[in-house]
Amino acid sequence: GNSVTQMEGPVTLSEEAFLTINCTYTATGYPSLFWYVQYPGEGLQLLLKATKADDKGSNKGFEATYRKETTSFHLEKGSVQVSDSAVYFCALNLPGNTPLVFGKGTRLSVIA
Amino acid sequence: DVKVTQSSRYLVKRTGEKVFLECVQDMDHENMFWYRQDPGLGLRLIYFSYDVKMKEKGDIPEGYSVSREKKERFSLILESASTNQTSMYLCASSRDRTGGNQPQHFGDGTRLSIL
Numbered sequence: 713g714n715s716v717t718q719m720e721g722p723v724t725l726s727e728e729a730f731l732t733i734n735c736t737y738t739a740t741g742y743p744s745l746f747w748y749v750q751y752p753g754e755g756l757q758l759l760l761k762a763t764k765a766d767d768k769g770s771n772k773g774f775e776a777t778y779r780k781e782t783t784s785f786h787l788e789k790g791s792v793q794v795s796d797s798a799v800y801f802c803a804l805n806l807p808g809n810t811p812l813v814f815g816k817g818t819r820l821s822v823i824a
Numbered sequence: 825d826v827k828v829t830q831s832s833r834y835l836v837k838r839t840g841e842k843v844f845l846e847c848v849q850d851m852d853h854e855n856m857f858w859y860r861q862d863p864g865l866g867l868r869l870i871y872f873s874y875d876v877k878m879k880e881k882g883d884i885p886e887g888y889s890v891s892r893e894k895k896e897r898f899s900l901i902l903e904s905a906s907t908n909q910t911s912m913y914l915c916a917s918s919r920d921r922t923g924g925n926q927p928q929h930f931g932d933g934t935r936l937s938i939l
Contacts, residue, residue, distance in 0.1 A: 744925040755828075755914055755930035756867075763925040801867070805925065811857055811882070812928055816866035 714739045718802050718815035725792055725822050733787040733818045735776075735802035743804035745769075745778055745785040746812070750799040759787075759800070792822045827851070830915050830931035838939055843902040845934050847915030856898035857916040857928065858882075858890065867914065873898055905938045912936075 719734040744763045748756040760769030765780035776787045785802060802815040831846035857872040869882030871890040879890050891899040902909055912935050916928040
């Protein structure tokens with residue numbers, strides 16, 4: 713079946729550190745891939761997406777590249793801020809009438 | 825800007841009550857979804873709908889039902905609330921039913937406590 717596996721958290725970093733959150737997927741077709749972010753007390757917001765192999769999604773200093781050969785979509789940021797503290801979800805979607813498939817989320821805490 | 829509105833941010837109900845959670849979107853999206861979010865379990869899909877008056881079961885539909893009488897509104901119903909339904913409930917909508925590359929847009933969630 714279709715699934716998304718994220719690294720388990722929580723992840724705690726100091727401000728300005730480099731961030732990587734790993735995400736790998738299993739899919740029966742050619743999915744689109746997404747990263748969502750959930751700030752405390754809020755719903756999920758789309759952070760970035762990539763719809764085909766080798767695409768790079770980017771937003772707010774975050775990047776992720778769709779790697780078909782390794783079935784991965786790792787999230788990276790060069791210098792995190794305290795305001796990046798949130799839960800990050802990796803997700804995939806396949807064409808047709810199928811809902812998004814989410815990973816379990818990774819909690820990031822950034823300390824000053 | 826895309827807007828998904830859930831009727832309540834916090835709700836407290838009693839065991840055995842019938843509970844309605846309402847969700848409205850203003851983007852003319854065909855697709856709407858209900859999830860629950862619990863610590864350590866991530867997001868779990870309860871029900872979804874691709875059109876008015878249609879519904880599909882998600883991964884955990886037991887104890888829940890839904891209603892979609894109008895395109896913009898998708899209601900989640902707890903027929904007889906139980907304490908194990910205490911959770912954060914998230915509603916989402918999306919535009920495209922075939923392309924697969926359209927993101928879902930989420931409301932801010934309803935934190936429901938069943939006493």
